[in-house]
Amino acid sequence: MMEEEFKISEVKPMLNFKDLFFKIIAFWPLYAIFLAVSLVTAYQINLRKQSVYQMATNVVVSNDKNPFFTSNTSLTFNWGGASDKIQTTITLLKSRTHTEKVVEYLQFYVNYVKKAEYWSYDAYKKVPFLVEVDTSSYQILNQSVKIKPIDDYKYSVTYTEKTSAIAQNYSTKHKKRVQQKGEKISRIFNYDSLVKLPNMSFKLHKLSGELIEDLSPFSIYFADFDATVSQYKGISVNSMDTGSPIVNLVLRGTNKKRLVDYLNASVKVLSRDQLERKNLYATRTITFIDKMLDSLRSHVKDNESNLNDFRRKTKSLDLSSEGAKLSGELTSLDIEKQMIDKKFDYLKILEDYLINRKEYQQVPAPSVAGIEDPNITGNVSKIHQISIERSKLKNSFQETSPVFQDLDRNISAIKTVLLENINSYRNALSIELKSVNSRLAKVEGKFSKLPENQQKLINIERKYNLSNNLYDLFLAKRNEAGLIKAANVSDLLVIDTAKDVGGGLIGPNKRLNYIFALAISFIVPTLIVLLLFFLNNKITGPDDIEFLSKIPILGAIGKSDRTLVVFEKGKSSVAEAFRSVRSNLEFVYRKSQKEDSTRVVLVTSSVSGEGKTFTTINIATMYAMSNKKTVLVGLDLRKPKIFDDFKLHNNFGVVNYLVKNKELPEIIQKTHIPNLDLITSGPIPPNPSELLISKEMDEFINELRKVYDYIILDTPPLGLVTDALDLTRFSDANLYMVRQNYSKKGMLGLINEKYKNGEVNNISFILNYYKAKSGYGYGYGYGYGYGYGVYGNGYHENDVEIPWWKRIVNIFKRK
Structure with a gap:
């Protein structure tokens, strides 16, 4: 086979x-x-x-209108509802540009460090001092400087130079590498005095004028500006509710005072910036008017001087009633014409600005030139507003962002309409100018008939009145712009300033x-x-076997340090386990339904090393010591080894009988155990399977039945070859060996299949190398036999006691 x-x-x-x-x-x-x-x-x-705190502040994004803003005042304008500015405000508060301004405003790149028992902590305002950095000088970065207050007037500065370090100018943000001598620096300075050290310049101020109680030392160091800014990019800024104008600022950190100062400064800086942007239109207009006033001021003085000089020379000259009337008419028409010219000039400036530039924040108000056309004033206001919004968003978005595309489309549309408004208004001004010139020509015709001296006087007065009235007009516009600028307020209203009122601990x-x-x-x-x-794919105890197979467990045998344990240590718990197996085998024999008085026990396993030979030897010994004539037959023809334990040879055996080389009496060897004979396998044949299924094998078993009460067959492992299955035709009981923590669970698959198909009967498992684990609660002492004498104290010879420390180690070796 x-x-x-x-x-x-x-x-x-x-x-x-x-x-x-x-x-x-x-x-x-x-x-x-x-x-x-x-x-x-x-x-x-x-x-x-360290403890982590959370501080917060709430602000309202309002839309405060200027109380001095009227429909005729185009120096400032409404940006739109507050809802349009909430998201922009949130974006600005989170932006890096804004964070840089706040860090620079607070000089938060200065770090204060004090040592506690287990860590160093941020001592900002936990020490009664504040450092003011000289931003025009370079400062060594990350150089720890020890500050030791001496008394209420002076302190010491101590540090050891780094041979190579990075220094930064906080004004320009430029960094450079500097080389130092590596010397220890120690100096004493007075409070509020300038500390001038190599690559370091600052002042140390006391926070209050009271006496200093805490003279314990602390350290400071200057951090990289960009790295410091990055620390505050994590600020949380969110609208309280959808559509709500309330914005909530939340910041977390280990120093509450630092958190409070940053939150309040963040709102303050943004409020200042927004007010500056809100006043930008008025500021640009004021600058434009101031330039005009400077130019007109000299003209007024020159004309006034000329008028006074002429009157001194002609003391007796006095205008007639006709001359006075013509003088008034001429002055009025001159002012009217000059205002039209100013409007033309403004329109030219505005047109050039729209065509040649992309930024429209510096356009002065149309009202400066007396233009009150609602189309022009409204569109200038709109394009100026969008331009400001675009400038603000540069801090938060890239130039390719869709938001800029939308704004640019709006600006382009307004610019197109505004250029059409300029052309229409210019045409209307041309008609108005023709009318003024016509009236002026008529008056000048009458004027030419007056005496020469009166004409000279009127001309001088015309120039003076013209420049003086124009100066007064621009001065009024200047006052108007100043009033509007002064009345502007920030659109950020603080509800609750950040404040340390206790609590705030979040971790x-x-x-x-x-x-x-x-x-x-x-x-x-x-x-x-x-x-x-x-x-773990290995069998760890009887529960695993019961869980994986329906084949019953006949017994459990413990570990032994000797092979002939039943003969040499008959009172041991292992020997008692074999007696239990012998007793349980009687129930198996009853199922075999064979009338022959000779019992044949076949022992096999999945693979070698599971205790098959050890079990066959001791079962055979158990029967022999019961005065039963017993023979132990080695049928593992491929790997014979059973003879070594009895100190016998394997020169001849079953193979010799099966090949008709020897007779049965010639292959039987007597052992030193009474009633126990041994038949070894003999020389390894080339065809072991064919020999085991031959008719000679049947004759061999039949002859043994005539001589012995018990025949114990040591067969090859079933997991390697199927020889054992072929031999089950002779057996009354089949024992399948399973070794604890050695046999793999999957190895039971083949025998389960054979058992299920009825190919093998009267089969039982023997659990070898078994150690009952008290934590598992198996308790297999009564029904199965046992190997470690759990119940045997006082009845059996005890095995060597395992030290307590080894038992603890063995707990962690279990799988």
Whole structure:
């Protein structure tokens, strides 16, 4: 018969909850260790980790209108409803440009450090001093400088130079590498005086004029500006509710005073910037008017001087009633014409501005030139407003952002309409100018008939009145613009300033840390146990066998340090286990339904090393010591080894009989155990399977039945070849060896299949190398036999006692 290689059948991935439960219980020391480590770790974290605080402030994004703004005042204008500005305000508060302004305003690149028991903490305003950096000088970055207050007037500065370091100018933000001597610097300075050191310049101010009580030292260092700005990019800015004008600013950190100062300064800086933008139109207009006033002021003085000089020369000259009337008419028409010319000039400036430029924030108000056309004033206001919005968004978005595309489309549309408004208004001004010129020509015709001196006087007065009236007009516009600028207020209204009123602690959550520690101390060991449980594909006890197979367990045999344990140590717990197996075999014999008085016991296993030979020897010994004539037959023709334990030879044996080389009496060897004979396998044949299924094998067993009461067959492992299955036709009882923590669960697949198909009967498992684990609660002493004398104290010879420390180590070796 050809050899059949063993293929491990797949074992269904069912979970043995009972085994898993007792596995977890058996690992209780692991849980205890993790619990202790987790609680100690949580305690150390709570002890050493700095507290984290959260501070907040609320502002309203309003839309305060200027009380001096009227329909005739185009120097400032409404930006739109507050809802249009909420998202922009939020974006600005989060922007890097705004953060840089706040950091620069507070000089937060100066860090104050003080040492506690377990850590160094941010001592900003926790020490009664404040550093004022000389921003025009370079400062060494990340150089720890020790400050030691001496008394209420002076302090010491101590630090050791770095041989190579980076220095930064906080005004220009430029950085450079500097080389130093590496010397220790120690100086004494007075408070409020300028500290001038190599690559370091600052002043140290006392926060109050009171006497200094805390003279303990602290350290300062200057941080990189960009790195400092990045620390505050995490500020949370959100609208309280959808559509609500209230914006909430939240910042977290370890120093409440620093958080409070940053939040309040952030609102203050943005409020200042927005007010400047809001006043930008009026500011540009005031600048334009101031230039006009400077130019007109000299003209007024020159004309006034000329008029006074002429009157002194002609003291007796006095205008007639006709001359006075013509003078008034001429002055009025001159002013009217000059205002029209100013409007033409403004329209020219505005037109050039729209055509040649892309920024429209510096356009003066149309009202400066007396233009009150609602189309022009309204569109100039709109294009100026959108231009300001576009400028603000540069800090938050890239130039390619869709938001700029929308704004540019709006600007382009307004610009097109505004150019059409300029052309229409210019045409209307041309008609008005023709009318003024016509009236002026008529008056000048009458004027030419007056005496020469009166004409000269009137001309001088015309120039003076014209320049003086124009000066007064621009001066009025200047006052109007100043009034509007002064009346403007910021659109940010602070509801609650950030303030340290106690509380604000958000971490660490000490109670939660302990809860996490307890959870980890349970979850992690459980995961380890589950991992070991699912990765362990070996049989760990009787429960595994019962779970994986319907084949009954005949007994469990413990570990022994000798092979002939029944003969040499008959009172041991292992020997008692074999007696239990012998007793249980009687129930198997009753099922065999064979009338022959000779009993044949076949012992096999999945693979070698599971205790097959050890079991056959001791079962045979057990029967022999019961005064039963017993023979132990070695049928593992491929790997004979049973003879060594009896100190006999393997020169001849079963193979010699099967090939008709020797007769039965010639191959039987007597052992030193009474009533026990041994037949070894003999020389290794080339065709072992064919020999075992031959008719000579049947004759061999039949002859043995005539001589012996018990025939014990030591067969090859079933997992390697199927010879054992062929021999089951002779046996009354079949024992299948399983070794604890050695035999793999999948190895039971083949025998389960044979048992299910009825190919093998009267088969039972023997669990070898078994050690009962008290944590598992098996209790297989009565029905199966036992190997470690759990119940044998006082009745059996005890095995060597295992030291307590080895037992603890063995707990963690279990799988």
